[in-house]
Amino acid sequence: xxxxxxxxxxxxxxxxxxxxxxxxxxxxxxxxxxxxxxxxxxxxxxxxxxxxxxxxxxxxxxxxxxxxxxxxxxxxxxxxxxxxxxxxxxxxxxxxxxxxxxxxxxxxxxxxxxxxxxxxxxxxxxxxxxxxxxxxxxxxxxxxxxxxxxxxxxxxxxxxxxxxxxxxxxxxxxxxxxxxxxxxxxxxxxxxxxxxxxxxxxxxxxxxxxxxxxxxxxxxxxxxxxxxxxxxxxxxxxxxxxxxxxxxxxxxxxxxxxxxxxxxxxxxxxxxxxxxxxxxxxxxxxxxxxxxxxxxxxxxxxxxxx
Amino acid sequence: xxxxxxxxxxxxxxxxxxxxxxxxxxxxxxxxxxxxxxxxxxxxxxxxxxxxxxxxxxxxxxxxxxxxxxxxxxxxxxxxxxxxxxxxxxxxxxxxxxxxxxxxxxxxxxxxxxxxxxxxxxxxxxxxxxxxxxxxxxxxxxxxx
Amino acid sequence: xxxxxxxxxxxxxxxxxxxxxxxxxxxxxxxxxxxxxxxxxxxxxxxxxxxxxxxxxxxxxxxxxxxxxxxxxxxxxxxxxxxxxxxxxxxxxxxxxxxxxxxxxxxxxxx
Numbered sequence: 001x002x003x004x005x006x007x008x009x010x011x012x013x014x015x016x017x018x019x020x021x022x023x024x025x026x027x028x029x030x031x032x033x034x035x036x037x038x039x040x041x042x043x044x045x046x047x048x049x050x051x052x053x054x055x056x057x058x059x060x061x062x063x064x065x066x067x068x069x070x071x072x073x074x075x076x077x078x079x080x081x082x083x084x085x086x087x088x089x090x091x092x093x094x095x096x097x098x099x100x101x102x103x104x105x106x107x108x109x110x111x112x113x114x115x116x117x118x119x120x121x122x123x124x125x126x127x128x129x130x131x132x133x134x135x136x137x138x139x140x141x142x143x144x145x146x147x148x149x150x151x152x153x154x155x156x157x158x159x160x161x162x163x164x165x166x167x168x169x170x171x172x173x174x175x176x177x178x179x180x181x182x183x184x185x186x187x188x189x190x191x192x193x194x195x196x197x198x199x200x201x202x203x204x205x206x207x208x209x210x211x212x213x214x215x216x217x218x219x220x221x222x223x224x225x226x227x228x229x230x231x232x233x234x235x236x237x238x239x240x241x242x243x244x245x246x247x248x249x250x251x252x253x254x255x256x257x258x259x260x261x262x263x264x265x266x267x268x269x270x271x272x273x274x275x276x277x278x279x280x281x282x283x284x285x286x287x288x289x290x291x292x293x294x295x296x297x298x299x300x301x302x303x304x305x306x
Numbered sequence: 307x308x309x310x311x312x313x314x315x316x317x318x319x320x321x322x323x324x325x326x327x328x329x330x331x332x333x334x335x336x337x338x339x340x341x342x343x344x345x346x347x348x349x350x351x352x353x354x355x356x357x358x359x360x361x362x363x364x365x366x367x368x369x370x371x372x373x374x375x376x377x378x379x380x381x382x383x384x385x386x387x388x389x390x391x392x393x394x395x396x397x398x399x400x401x402x403x404x405x406x407x408x409x410x411x412x413x414x415x416x417x418x419x420x421x422x423x424x425x426x427x428x429x430x431x432x433x434x435x436x437x438x439x440x441x442x443x444x445x446x447x448x449x450x451x
Numbered sequence: 452x453x454x455x456x457x458x459x460x461x462x463x464x465x466x467x468x469x470x471x472x473x474x475x476x477x478x479x480x481x482x483x484x485x486x487x488x489x490x491x492x493x494x495x496x497x498x499x500x501x502x503x504x505x506x507x508x509x510x511x512x513x514x515x516x517x518x519x520x521x522x523x524x525x526x527x528x529x530x531x532x533x534x535x536x537x538x539x540x541x542x543x544x545x546x547x548x549x550x551x552x553x554x555x556x557x558x559x560x561x562x
Contacts (some may be wrong), residue, residue: 031540138357161528162527162528162529162530163530165349165487168349168353168488168528169349169352169353169356170353171353172349172350172352172353172354173353173354173356173357175353176353176354176357176378177357179378180310180357180358180376180378195465195536196538197463197465197530197536197537197538198530198536198538199538200527200538201527201540201541203541204523204526204527204541205527207520207523207524207527208524208527208528210520210521210524211350211353211488211524213354213378343490344490345490345491346490346491346492346493347489347490347492347493348486348487348488348489348490348491348493348494349487349488349490350488350489350490350493351489351490351493385492386492
């Protein structure tokens with residue numbers, strides 16, 4: 001299991017200029033973000049539909065040097081945002097190999113039909129919208145519920161809301177629409193910041209929940225727990241069926257009541273103990289990349305921090 | 307199935323200079339209300355109220371309008387109504403008559419109200435033709451706006 | 452009436468030379484943002500500067516307790532200070548009076 005630490009910001013637009021990128025990332029570190037995703041956007045509707053089967057999607061940008069530079073302080077993921085108008089995108093996505101190189105796939109529908117498709121069948125993790133023209137697309141209740149059941153997440157970007165007051169209104173409107181249609185479940189906040197002055201600290205962002213019509217808890221989850229869930233979902237989609245190795249950090253305690261933090265606390269004390277390993281087979285058909293060796297602290301328990 | 311809760315606010319528009327007919331359409335009224343909400347409650351109020359906000363009915367004779375808005379923000383709307391003094395380019399004030407949860411209740415109230423209004427007006431008219439005319443114009447409900 | 456909360460705010464600017472940073476302007480900036488986000492009624496509150504330091508670009512505000520949330524949102528939604536991109540970073544909040552921990556010389560104290 002890949003470890004990620006709060007807080008999360010899953011939308012940092014890619015910038016060709018390394019200096020800007022560095023400034024952004026430095027600011028993110030300072031504000032206390034630990035896991036971020038560099039976003040690159042791709043307009044599917046602009047490509048001609050002629051060449052089927054060939055690779056439609058771009059390679060991810062090279063961010064290795066940034067990864068190396070920020071190594072321990074910041075975990076950098078990659079994300080692609082696909083703008084599209086019709087369902088043809090599903091085929092292109094299923095044959096694409098480049099798409100697998102991205103950690104997160106977000107869909108940005110441009111029409112109502114696309115929005116419904118995005119919520120119900122889209123093979124991605126995240127539904128986002130264009131802040132400039134977003135308020136025309138309103139998700140309907142049915143699609144929202146299907147999306148929640150599938151574990152899709154909805155993104156609200158606060159960066160545009162800082163820059164312009166008109167966008168701010170649209171943001172609030174869209175966010176409240178989520179609240180009306182489905183009690184604002186599965187919402188994450190991300191920045192979408194063009195430059196470092198549009199970034200805000202995680203607690204400030206969680207505070208924005210008030211104007212976006214979320215409860216205090218939902219607001220905090222939107223920068224922490226939901227992002228973790230989103231990441232896990234994205235990983236599981238990316239890897240397909242895999243064998244997992246679950247490695248215990250200490251002696252296995254059989255008890256009904258699960259104690260959340262015992263993994264951490266016992267690590268130091270039980271140094272001498274042999275580590276127990278058990279093989280947990282998630283499913284029999286391992287396709288593609290198998291043998292993901294992962295040291296696993298129980299996945300969702302870690303999230304109760306903060 | 308979850309129902310989306312609405313609030314229907316029935317208001318009477320009282321112009322400063324008494325006129326028989328008010329030249330206002332639902333569009334100008336909507337714009338005026340939204341502008342005032344932005345003024346008094348900012349972008350936050352506007353974003354909250356804008357979805358589902360609609361002027362459902364406006365009668366130029368009796369100067370009655372029905373405003374629909376979401377349950378969540380109806381207090382924003384009802385609280386700024388007394389503060390408005392200018393609608394379109396008419397100096398006027400709002401008088402809130404009724405706030406209901408369904409448009410049927412609002413209709414019932416308005417019909418009662420209109421009848422009272424008719425009773426008063428009828429006495430001043432002489433010919434039967436005019437009476438019929440007035441009756442038709444006052445009682446018509448044009449709900450699909 | 453409920454109590455007050457104190458906010459320790461640091462202002463980050465892209466180019467700090469091109470702006471004039473005074474307590475009054477700073478306060479005005481915040482009040483402007485409050486008015487644009489929450490309007491005349493929702494944003495009506497008394498923001499008071501308790502301490503201000505131009506050199507550190509830091510200041511302590513006092514706001515009514517029940518307006519803390521709104522003020523914080525307004526602070527985080529400020530994108531520009533005198534047309535320069537900026538960022539208000541809230542360092543701490545507390546119900547008691549806060550002082551800067553170091554360097555008192557250039558601090559302007561109110562009240």
